[in-house]
Amino acid sequence: MARRRILVTGATDGIGLALVRRLASRHDVVATGRRDIAAAQRLLPEGVLYIKADQSRPVEAAKAVGRGLLEIGWRELDFAVLNAGTGWAGSPQDEAAKSVRETVDVNLAGTVALAHIMFSFLRPASGQLTLIGSVARSGSSQFATYAASKAGLYGLSRALGQEWRGKVRVQLLDPGPTMTDMHEKAGLKTGWTRQWFIRPDDMAAMIEAAIRAGTTPKTLSFLQYVSGASIFGRTIR
Amino acid sequence: MTAQKRALVTGGHAGLGLAFCRALTEAGYAVTALDRTAPKSAVPWTHRVCDLRDRAHVDAAVHYLTAGEPFDLVIFNAGVSATGRFEKIPLEVHQRLIAVNVEAPIVLCSELARRGALAKGGHVVFISSLSHMTGYPGAASYAAAKDAIAIYAKSIRRPFRRDLGVHVACAFPGPIRTAQAERHAPKGAKAQSRIAPEEMAQRILAALRWRRKVIVPGTRARIFALTGRLFPKLTARAMRRIVFDRLDREVW
Numbered sequence: 001m002a003r004r005r006i007l008v009t010g011a012t013d014g015i016g017l018a019l020v021r022r023l024a025s026r027h028d029v030v031a032t033g034r035r036d037i038a039a040a041q042r043l044l045p046e047g048v049l050y051i052k053a054d055q056s057r058p059v060e061a062a063k064a065v066g067r068g069l070l071e072i073g074w075r076e077l078d079f080a081v082l083n084a085g086t087g088w089a090g091s092p093q094d095e096a097a098k099s100v101r102e103t104v105d106v107n108l109a110g111t112v113a114l115a116h117i118m119f120s121f122l123r124p125a126s127g128q129l130t131l132i133g134s135v136a137r138s139g140s141s142q143f144a145t146y147a148a149s150k151a152g153l154y155g156l157s158r159a160l161g162q163e164w165r166g167k168v169r170v171q172l173l174d175p176g177p178t179m180t181d182m183h184e185k186a187g188l189k190t191g192w193t194r195q196w197f198i199r200p201d202d203m204a205a206m207i208e209a210a211i212r213a214g215t216t217p218k219t220l221s222f223l224q225y226v227s228g229a230s231i232f233g234r235t236i237r
Numbered sequence: 238m239t240a241q242k243r244a245l246v247t248g249g250h251a252g253l254g255l256a257f258c259r260a261l262t263e264a265g266y267a268v269t270a271l272d273r274t275a276p277k278s279a280v281p282w283t284h285r286v287c288d289l290r291d292r293a294h295v296d297a298a299v300h301y302l303t304a305g306e307p308f309d310l311v312i313f314n315a316g317v318s319a320t321g322r323f324e325k326i327p328l329e330v331h332q333r334l335i336a337v338n339v340e341a342p343i344v345l346c347s348e349l350a351r352r353g354a355l356a357k358g359g360h361v362v363f364i365s366s367l368s369h370m371t372g373y374p375g376a377a378s379y380a381a382a383k384d385a386i387a388i389y390a391k392s393i394r395r396p397f398r399r400d401l402g403v404h405v406a407c408a409f410p411g412p413i414r415t416a417q418a419e420r421h422a423p424k425g426a427k428a429q430s431r432i433a434p435e436e437m438a439q440r441i442l443a444a445l446r447w448r449r450k451v452i453v454p455g456t457r458a459r460i461f462a463l464t465g466r467l468f469p470k471l472t473a474r475a476m477r478r479i480v481f482d483r484l485d486r487e488v489w
Contacts (some may be wrong), residue, residue, distance in 0.1 A: 155384030
């Protein structure tokens with residue numbers, strides 16, 4: 001079993017953090033996030049390298065990740081998991097310009113910028129680019145801009161999958177509701193429904209299995225959970 | 238006598254946007270056009286110079302547009318393209334494309350709604366692309382942007398109808414015979430098979446009168462859309478052969 005070189009963005013919270021904690025002992029992992037290095041290192045497992053990259057400034061963030069990888073001597077990546085995301089919840093006619101821009105920057109422009117920079121790292125290793133979408137990408141009246149940004153990731157994955165065929169595999173994964181802080185941060189009270197959400201650890205297991213399988217696009221929600229994807233799913237080797 | 242209806246068209250300087258401005262002026266609308274380019278000669282509508290890549294310009298446009306009477310029809314038409322291999326197109330070009338094609342229309346739409354600048358009983362139309370149905374290798378960021386705007390339109394349709402009484406539609410035009418399309422088309426693509434902008438504008442406006450929410454103008458486009466829906470992977474692969482494999486350069 002080989003140690004793979006894996007990049008995970010948005011890795012200081014929620015699904016990203018759970019995924020890094022899951023992968024860290026078996027693989028070489030670089031994590032990125034908007035938190036300061038000291039705060040990130042308290043959260044991340046030992047041995048995980050951290051690059052501070054705030055995707056609300058998409059180009060700067062992507063370039064910082066590219067530079068950071070070269071500084072630690074990584075010229076190749078086996079997997080890049082672009083997971084960083086944010087959102088705003090409420091009626092679309094109440095959403096202000098500021099939050100629209102934040103969501104489009106972090107979720108769409110930031111991911112496009114990183115995909116652009118990651119190509120030169122993934123290409124030599126014939127690696128795999130995994131974008132974390134959402135089940136909301138088919139439309140959501142409560143998360144209109146968020147849904148739009150995630151739909152954009154589908155369009156990106158579909159086009160790049162064809163453009164990079166034989167060079168870099170491109171995959172989109174669509175997690176369902178997960179027990180992270182995202183809903184509260186977005187201003188949505190989840191209430192009693194929250195107990196039905198999938199735990200971040202389980203979602204991370206489902207994501208790892210889906211990355212290994214390579215299927216795209218792939219929904220990771222209740223149906224996949226009850227069919228045992230978090231327990232029986234395979235691991236990245 | 239009823240007051241003159243007001244329409245807003247983004248990207249009104251050329252192509253489909255210009256066709257919308259002409260058709261709506263002829264139909265009796267008071268039209269406001271936003272475009273980064275000023276018209277060379279006088280036009281019978283209000284033209285405001287606004288570079289949608291620039292946040293300060295967009296914010297200024299919001300103030301300008303919400304100062305007067307509300308709009309009965311808003312067409313988010315402005316869009317730019319970038320064709321070629323994704324990694325060969327400069328990063329900054331992809332960012333500008335997302336700013337113009339995704340961020341600007343969503344910011345304008347939500348701010349117009351928030352400030353009561355959309356008239357009850359009016360229409361909001363987003364111009365997405367047939368690529369939403371077919372995929373578009375060779376224009377990855379453009380495809381991403383057009384998917385995003387299509388799903389934004391779909392997401393706001395119900396709350397806008399319920400809370401504001403505004404009808405939201407999204408159009409998915411295939412190739413149009415414009416200078417922009419000409420620049421981005423792959424080698425050997427036939428210009429005759431593209432629909433003229435005037436005809437495209439008429440078709441979209443006609444579909445609005447029927448209160449259509451999904452507008453796919455033209456039989457060819459409808460066949461492509463249906464194929465794309467039924468066989469998404471096959472269609473994306475075919476698009477790779479039709480478009481991506483024939484691109485010999487990067488254009489933005």
